[in-house]
Amino acid sequence: MIIGYAISILLLLGMSGFFSGSETALTAASRARMHQLEKDGDKRAATVNRLISNRENLIGAILLGNNLVNILASVLATSLFTALFGQGGLALVMATGVMTILVLVFAEVLPKTYAISRPDTMAMSVARPISALVLAVSWIVVLIQFVVSVTLRVLGLGTPAEAVSAEQEIRGAIDLHASEGGVGAEDRLRLVGALDLKELTVEDVMIHRKNIKMLNADLEPRQLIMKAMASPHTRLPLYRGEKEEIVGILHAKDLLRAALPLGGDLSSLNLEDLLRKPWFVPETTPVQDQLDAFLQKRSHFALVVDEYGELQGLITLEDILEEIVGHIHDEHDVAVQGVRPQPNGSVNVDGWVPIRDLNRATGWNLPDEEAVTVAGLVIHEAQTIPEPGQSFVFHGYRFNVLRRQRNQVTGLNISEAETS
Template sequence: MDSIPLSVQSAILAALLALSGFFSMAETAMMAANRYRLRTLAKQGSRGARLALDLLGQTDKLLGIILLFNNLINAASATLVSVITIQLFGNEEWALGVSTLGVTFLILVFSEITPKVIGANHADHMACVVSYPLSILLRGLYFVIWFVNLFVAGLLRLFRLQSNGEGENQPMSTEELRTIVLEAGSFIPPKHRSILVNLFELEDITVEDVMIPRHQIEALDLSQPRDVILHQIATCYHTRIPVFDAHMDAVAGVLHVRRILAQSLEHPVDAADIRGMLSPPYFIPASTPIYSQLQFFQENRERIGLVVDEYGELLGLVTLEDIIEELIGKFTTSAPDASDKLAWNKDGSVIADGSQTIRTLNRKLGLALPVDGPKTLNGLLLEHLQDIPESGVSVRIAGVPIEVIQAEDRRIKNARLFRPRSAG
């Protein structure tokens, strides 16, 4: 070494630091690379992405080749700095100490921190680039890496640790997939992102969450006079309506309004004619997940179902459109809906009907009211207060101030909600 000019030794040191930086960057880039994006690039024909995936499939050998060269180069750099220091200052202890601190600083800045920051910020691109030289080195020194990994595997077995040598990704949970979709940013249009997020929630939503409550069902009572029945049919908002005798639990069937229009052209229609046009009612347990119910609708070729509880009592009604609207948002406009007017006023408040569902309030107003209990605003307030309140009573639930405006007939008819600071 003494015969090599100092300038050449300095150039060799710089080259060693650069090589060490390359392996540090390669390690960070390969470990931080998005494997799903690499798979997409590989399917599009990127050879670098295919090589990167092959290397990630044998993580133990990949780390072995990177760390082998990185440690050899760092050790050589420290030795070379010592030689240069002795040539310049002799065996002075202070000079050797300063040179040790100096080479540590150089390795940290030029061989560790800076390359790793670059590798982490451009992981996918750099992984495709560094996969070429790493693949060549691994093939050339495969036996050496295999020999070193024998000892690594022995230590892992000694400590009873499982070695994930194949580098396979752990299965992603629904919440992880949901986070990926929410953080996709401009890659997924907002409307598409909303639909995908709604899909993840399907398994947690039951028919009871989306049904039309019993008291809001537009139904036909055959016990009414003929003129009342015909007027209700002429002014109804829906093409299919449930029909009952005297009380709601005595459901006779479901009437397709278009059938009665054709019949009325031939002769006056009465209750007996309507009864002959009814389709058998289709009942649904309230606890059925809406994803399963969507499949049941398809299998049974039904579009409307009556929701019942465990005792067979009628709770409400759900249609195919109700489930689809949970995915893509509201699209029907024929029937009036109180939720269409749900929006914060200029003073940061909104008046909501007590029968409004909690999920609709959360979605329309950007709130986080609890959905694991009562389904409506009325039920939520009654459960929280444990009493039927008088007008003017206020309460705060999940950070949302709520004032009861009108309570009658053992239920809260209207309430005013105030926008919390966290709401949009």
């Protein structure tokens, strides 16, 4: 009888360890990897996905099985030690102490440690037997869940759990792996940049109107060609009279295609035939929508206007892609415009530089919720238009105002603030 008790207790402890390890493996398994394996035809992964899609039933069934075998093992242990030491407190103390150690080590710590080190593999191994258990005790689990739900409502604790969006989960995973060194800084910027597109508007990423390279449509054809060839851009807005009056977009290829057959005589060049109709978009357009519009219209260039129709800037497909992959340089580009690192570690920045561009160029983390440009951030934080020579410390950085033109801050020197 004593040997029978001992064998039964060991078998029950083994079952308890199986339940504990299965719970850990199934809750820690990567849903993304299971989803991909299921798409590849892995039936075990499909079973895992079915189980974790209803976590309440899964956890309820495992806890039910685990508690049953633990309680039964404890009862048998009490009977065993009573048979060995007789009735009395010693048998209860021995049974409690021995079972506590055995359950803690062999039914909890050991199987959970093993499961957490290889959750995906173990989850697929235990999926079928656990699936059978869930099916067998589903009616009991439903009854238990009903009792628990009623009890929580009676106690006033039956509030729904806060839902976590898929985007928040992805962001959290990226930041976690980046902090652990599993994802590089550049990869993190690209991944987060793709998620950020939905939160940005065209105003956040456009090239400001002061930095748009335009051509006067009234220039002589030869002079116009020379200026177009000297520009690093292939698409150039043309204005007539005021720079706000955009009459069309000149593509360098269209210009060269029309000029080459004329040889040196450009007098017959008809500029009006070459101009493309400008595309105006509101500055409040979400960047994601603008990207979709670019792809749909097969156009890479749009002019940005405010609610009054005034020109504010321009946006290109490249500007949007740079929000994901960082600055795209070619042989005609210069390094990040308006950002000039200094030997002492500080950075001279033109006021119009977008905060996001400065952060990417320096690895800083200046906030861009309240302002788009660096000058806008300083004015927002200082609550005034500062004078040259003034210095401010915001968000862990020192901003020294270098230049101001009328009511615009045009130049700053920024460095990390010294901490005492």
